[in-house]
Amino acid sequence: MVNEVIYVNKKSEIPLFGVDFIGIIDRGTNIIEIKPITLCNLQCRYCFVSAGDYETNFIVDPNYIVEKLEEVIEIKGKYDIEVHLAPYGEIMLYSELIELIKMLWEIEGINIISMQTNGLLLTRERIKKLEEVNLTRINLSLNTLSEEFANYLCNTKDYNMKELLESIHFILDSNIDLLIAPVWFPGKNDKDIEDIIEFIMDLRDKGYSEKKIQIGIQKYLIYKTGRKLGRIRTKTWGYFYKRLSGLEKKYNIKLKLGPNDFGIHKRKSVDTLSLKKNDLIKLEIISKGRWKRECIGKINEKLGIKLLLKKPLISDDLIRKHIKAKVIKANYKDNILTAIYPF
Numbered sequence: 001m002v003n004e005v006i007y008v009n010k011k012s013e014i015p016l017f018g019v020d021f022i023g024i025i026d027r028g029t030n031i032i033e034i035k036p037i038t039l040c041n042l043q044c045r046y047c048f049v050s051a052g053d054y055e056t057n058f059i060v061d062p063n064y065i066v067e068k069l070e071e072v073i074e075i076k077g078k079y080d081i082e083v084h085l086a087p088y089g090e091i092m093l094y095s096e097l098i099e100l101i102k103m104l105w106e107i108e109g110i111n112i113i114s115m116q117t118n119g120l121l122l123t124r125e126r127i128k129k130l131e132e133v134n135l136t137r138i139n140l141s142l143n144t145l146s147e148e149f150a151n152y153l154c155n156t157k158d159y160n161m162k163e164l165l166e167s168i169h170f171i172l173d174s175n176i177d178l179l180i181a182p183v184w185f186p187g188k189n190d191k192d193i194e195d196i197i198e199f200i201m202d203l204r205d206k207g208y209s210e211k212k213i214q215i216g217i218q219k220y221l222i223y224k225t226g227r228k229l230g231r232i233r234t235k236t237w238g239y240f241y242k243r244l245s246g247l248e249k250k251y252n253i254k255l256k257l258g259p260n261d262f263g264i265h266k267r268k269s270v271d272t273l274s275l276k277k278n279d280l281i282k283l284e285i286i287s288k289g290r291w292k293r294e295c296i297g298k299i300n301e302k303l304g305i306k307l308l309l310k311k312p313l314i315s316d317d318l319i320r321k322h323i324k325a326k327v328i329k330a331n332y333k334d335n336i337l338t339a340i341y342p343f
């Protein structure tokens with residue numbers, strides 16, 4: 001049940017760097033991830049961010065995104081930048097998507113704009129509109145070709161596989177590239193992954209190039225705060241790559257993709273004040289978060305932090321309070337920060 005939607009704009013004072021579920025994620029490469037929305041049309045049983053049933057959702061003003069993105073690109077260098085729209089939610093629910101893409105192309109240095117979607121809200125008309133604004137690539141989550149099994153995985157009764165496959169064909173016949181990105185759930189969709197490989201090989205046999213239709217099999221990762229598919233033993237990365245090697249041999253297709261395959265390279269990052277785990281920081285609680293035990297902290301104008309609360313928020317009393325919190329996550333590889341309060 002959605003209780004509230006918070007609109008994040010400049011006036012909200014919610015920083016767009018630092019928080020994992022909204023804003024701009026910088027992993028120190030030429031790919032910059034944008035998370036403009038937290039709403040989702042599904043509640044997949046395996047969703048690692050538990051999207052689709054947040055108590056509070058967030059929608060970010062495209063003007064605010066563009067303003068902050070320009071600052072990042074200034075740091076990184078105005079060349080070979082890919083902007084990847086990858087919300088903790090469904091991008092097709094973002095009503096300002098077309099406007100945002102148009103505005104992104106105005107920024108010097110961006111040469112790829114890609115987006116991640118579950119595909120169910122795509123239609124011929126919407127694909128046409130995305131083509132008109134020159135979207136470069138769609139990454140589509142598709143874990144099975146069976147409608148019944150997809151209904152189970154996505155915890156819905158309305159998964160329309162026929163329509164999704166039609167959308168795939170509309171994308172293939174547009175100027176937009178397509179990357180099918182199934183998650184491999186060991187012991188659950190082993191055969192389905194092979195069906196998808198065969199489906200892609202068949203499309204390539206029909207003349208679609210390796211760039212036009214790509215496949216990127218993802219490892220199933222379990223997170224503490226995510227939903228979990230029952231009775232799955234996660235495998236090691238070693239096992240995952242061994243399995244991909246086996247499938248590569250069987251089907252004579254490249255499945256192990258690395259940074260080079262996506263043109264990813266290192267670039268300068270936005271400043272996260274060199275914060276480390278266990279550091280104590282002063283911050284202002286600027287907004288509630290997605291759940292009662294989560295808030296957004298503002299460290300400074302630019303930098304926010306996800307703040308986990310030991311006791312659930314029962315009123316808005318904490319909002320606008322200046323507090324001291326303890327950093328519990330500050331990864332040198334990205335600009336995502338988490339703190340806890342009280343500690």
Ligand code: SF4
Pocket residue numbers: 040041042043044046047048049050051052087088089090118
């Ligand atoms: S996995 Fe994707 S589509 Fe499914 S609930 Fe999570 S964000 Fe939504």
